[in-house]
Amino acid sequence: MISMILKRAAIAAASVAMTASVAFAIDISGAGATFPYPIYAKWADMYKKETGSSLNYQSIGSGGGIKQVKARTVTFGASDQPLKPEELEAAGLTQWPQVIGAIVPVVNLDGVAPGELTLSADALAKIFLGEIKSWDDPAIKKLNPKAKLAAQAIAVAHRSDGSGTTFNFTNYLSKVSADWKAKVGESSAVEWPIGLGAKGNEGVASTVANTKGAIGYVEYAYAKQNKMNFVKMVNKDGKVVPPTTESFQAAAANADWAKSPGFYQILTDEPGAKSWPITAATFILLPKQPQDAAATAEALKFFSWAFAKGGKAAEELDYIPLPESLVALIKKSWAANIKDADGKALAN
Amino acid sequence: MRRPPGFPFPLGEWRRAAGLRMEMALTEQTFEDPGVDNLAKEAHVSDIALSGERAKSAEIDRRQVLGKLGLFDRLFHKLTLSAAVLVLLLLGGVIVSLIQGSLPAIRAFGFGFLASQSWNPVTDNFGAMAPIYGTVTTSLIAMLVAVPVGLGVAVFLTELCPPPLRRPIGMAIELLAGIPSIIYGIWGLFVLAPFLQQYVQPALISTFADTPVLSTLFAGPPYGIGVLTAGLILGVMVLPFVASISRDVFETVPPVLKEAASGIGCTTWEVVRHVVIPYTRVGVIGGVMLGLGRALGETMAVTFVIGNAHKISGSLIAPGTTISATIANEFTEAVGDVYTSSLIELGLILFVITFVVLACARLLLMRIEQKAGA
Numbered sequence: 119m120i121s122m123i124l125k126r127a128a129i130a131a132a133s134v135a136m137t138a139s140v141a142f143a144i145d146i147s148g149a150g151a152t153f154p155y156p157i158y159a160k161w162a163d164m165y166k167k168e169t170g171s172s173l174n175y176q177s178i179g180s181g182g183g184i185k186q187v188k189a190r191t192v193t194f195g196a197s198d199q200p201l202k203p204e205e206l207e208a209a210g211l212t213q214w215p216q217v218i219g220a221i222v223p224v225v226n227l228d229g230v231a232p233g234e235l236t237l238s239a240d241a242l243a244k245i246f247l248g249e250i251k252s253w254d255d256p257a258i259k260k261l262n263p264k265a266k267l268a269a270q271a272i273a274v275a276h277r278s279d280g281s282g283t284t285f286n287f288t289n290y291l292s293k294v295s296a297d298w299k300a301k302v303g304e305s306s307a308v309e310w311p312i313g314l315g316a317k318g319n320e321g322v323a324s325t326v327a328n329t330k331g332a333i334g335y336v337e338y339a340y341a342k343q344n345k346m347n348f349v350k351m352v353n354k355d356g357k358v359v360p361p362t363t364e365s366f367q368a369a370a371a372n373a374d375w376a377k378s379p380g381f382y383q384i385l386t387d388e389p390g391a392k393s394w395p396i397t398a399a400t401f402i403l404l405p406k407q408p409q410d411a412a413a414t415a416e417a418l419k420f421f422s423w424a425f426a427k428g429g430k431a432a433e434e435l436d437y438i439p440l441p442e443s444l445v446a447l448i449k450k451s452w453a454a455n456i457k458d459a460d461g462k463a464l465a466n
Numbered sequence: 467m468r469r470p471p472g473f474p475f476p477l478g479e480w481r482r483a484a485g486l487r488m489e490m491a492l493t494e495q496t497f498e499d500p501g502v503d504n505l506a507k508e509a510h511v512s513d514i515a516l517s518g519e520r521a522k523s524a525e526i527d528r529r530q531v532l533g534k535l536g537l538f539d540r541l542f543h544k545l546t547l548s549a550a551v552l553v554l555l556l557l558g559g560v561i562v563s564l565i566q567g568s569l570p571a572i573r574a575f576g577f578g579f580l581a582s583q584s585w586n587p588v589t590d591n592f593g594a595m596a597p598i599y600g601t602v603t604t605s606l607i608a609m610l611v612a613v614p615v616g617l618g619v620a621v622f623l624t625e626l627c628p629p630p631l632r633r634p635i636g637m638a639i640e641l642l643a644g645i646p647s648i649i650y651g652i653w654g655l656f657v658l659a660p661f662l663q664q665y666v667q668p669a670l671i672s673t674f675a676d677t678p679v680l681s682t683l684f685a686g687p688p689y690g691i692g693v694l695t696a697g698l699i700l701g702v703m704v705l706p707f708v709a710s711i712s713r714d715v716f717e718t719v720p721p722v723l724k725e726a727a728s729g730i731g732c733t734t735w736e737v738v739r740h741v742v743i744p745y746t747r748v749g750v751i752g753g754v755m756l757g758l759g760r761a762l763g764e765t766m767a768v769t770f771v772i773g774n775a776h777k778i779s780g781s782l783i784a785p786g787t788t789i790s791a792t793i794a795n796e797f798t799e800a801v802g803d804v805y806t807s808s809l810i811e812l813g814l815i816l817f818v819i820t821f822v823v824l825a826c827a828r829l830l831l832m833r834i835e836q837k838a839g840a
Binding site: 178179180181182184271273278279280281282302303304305306307308309310313314315316317321324325328329 | 585663690773791800
């Protein structure tokens with residue numbers, strides 16, 4: 119009996135020692151947004167195979183990521199919601215967009231094929247405000263003269279958990295509707311005038327799937343992989359665009375990044391004939407003068423590798439890589455902003 | 467040391483469990499009389515006189531054995547005491563950190579927090595009324611479902627069930643208790659909610675359309691998810707607690723009492739109503755309270771099916787929210803002191819509600835015991 123206990127203790131000690139040695143090798147740690155987690159995890163896996171360096175990313179939510187990087191408990195933070203330049207300055211952080219995604223309205227309507235329905239910004243805002251209550255409302259009919267729309271009540275579904283998806287969606291509605299801005303506003307969670315709250319993309323998706331006449335919003339990757347009935351949108355230039363990789367990239371390319379300090383740029387309602395109106399970038403936050411310069415330098419190497427070689431993996435997971443012009447701007451900002459204690463730039 | 471009705475361990479078991487291969491002669495014959503409640507003196511080593519060990523012929527040192535026993539007893543005392551103190555420390559720590567965490571919200575809103583229905587992260591204006599209402603309502607619906615069904619199951623299993631069915635049904639109930647709440651949530655969202663939406667809710671709405679009170683209780687479009695659905699799921703989750711505890715206490719009713727009642731011509735219903743329930747009510751209420759405690763705090767399953775709307779609606783089929791669902795939904799992405807602190811204050815309120823419920827249960831039990839004693 120005693121020998122058995124000893125044996126077990128020895129095994130336990132050995133395994134602790136092993137995990138300790140593994141833990142020692144992980145020198146990049148990150149925490150934050152759940153939305154980019156699949157691609158960060160994939161990149162980390164690929165990067166480890168190529169270079170042997172590993173990255174530990176905890177998808178605890180944007181709010182948590184911001185808190186942790188402010189407390190300097192992680193090498194980098196990740197957030198779907200960019201910090202305002204003054205907030206960045208106060209916390210001694212720098213930020214940049216890492217990858218782009220998009221948000222797509224999805225519906226559950228009998229007799230309407232995926233991509234058949236078109237909505238305008240105004241109609242979308244009025245639906246989510248509860249002012250348009252039925253699918254045969256003249257405002258919707260005018261946009262869709264050919265679709266068969268019955269006098270069916272609209273059931274609105276939204277995220278109940280605080281989320282970057284909600285932030286970008288409500289940011290869009292605030293930009294396009296003064297009414298929305300005054301009554302609801304933009305945030306990762308808002309006081310919804312109507313509707314059912316569901317947890318996560320999967321919750322919204324199943325609420326929409328189960329409720330006839332429902333409309334909700336989910337991340338593009340989710341809508342695509344589940345073959346959901348997505349909606350085309352009228353963009354800022356008045357053109358009808360479908361949610362595709364091209365339309366998301368167009369939105370990112372048309373944003374005026376060079377003139378936005380700290381890359382504070384939310385990609386909703388961008389100009390351009392091909393721009394998808396509810397596009398969203400997800401951001402990385404890094405201390406300007408990190409305590410652990412070696413880890414930060416390693417993290418910058420990782421992100422630079424991801425810009426160079428991670429594009430294909432991102433597209434496979436339905437994320438959109440950044441346009442090259444933007445990557446050049448980001449690298450310039452690294453050189454100018456991220457320095458070690460002696461004032462030497464950490465990026466190379 | 468009041469002896470609960472139907473002390474679950476036979477005395478022989480207890481003695482064997484002591485693990486001493488010694489003959490014990492009791493100075494007091496309290497065990498022999500089943501009617502005596504007071505077992506206070508049973509457990510003291512000093513009450514046990516050693517009459518020697520049979521296995522060895524050599525004489526044993528009486529003092530050494532007693533000393534060993536005494537040392538063991540003192541160690542045992544310290545060990546259990548430290549376990550109890552640990553619980554108190556943990557509880558104290560939780561309370562202190564909850565109060566500390568909610569200070570910014572308490573400063574910002576005061577008692578208005580309890581009376582306000584608003585929950586607006588954009589303007590940082592928060593109130594707890596909608597989650598409190600949702601928590602209480604869903605728990606009440608859950609108890610309305612679980613208590614009658616749970617008691618029914620327990621009565622059937624102990625009084626009426628043919629022996630071959632007894633084990634499978636008992637096992638099924640215990641399995642029901644072992645299902646993780648996320649599974650209940652997913653099942654509720656994908657199976658129960660669409661079923662309610664298509665069949666049950668339209669029927670409820672049309673049936674009660676003209677009845678004064680019920681028409682408001684069942685008003686609005688049938689979404690499938692909402693306060694009623696959350697209450698029903700909670701009912702299913704709480705059911706095993708009520709059923710298995712009731713079954714266990716029903717089994718402690720001395721057969722002689724039931725047989726006597728049957729002997730004077732009582733029906734099964736009358737035996738249950740006048741003998742079994744009065745004899746076991748303390749245990750049954752305990753089971754119900756345990757279930758209520760779980761219903762009040764349940765998070766994951768409720769989050770899936772309640773609709774998560776910060777609104778108080780007169781209708782049971784409208785979406786609502788509960789305290790724990792709100793915290794689970796919003797804590798990860800809550801930014802800003804007042805927001806986070808309001809969520810922590812919600813946690814504090816849930817703590818207080820649970821405490822009040824438990825205190826009420828205690829009061830109720832004391833009343834019942836006094837009445838029974840008089």
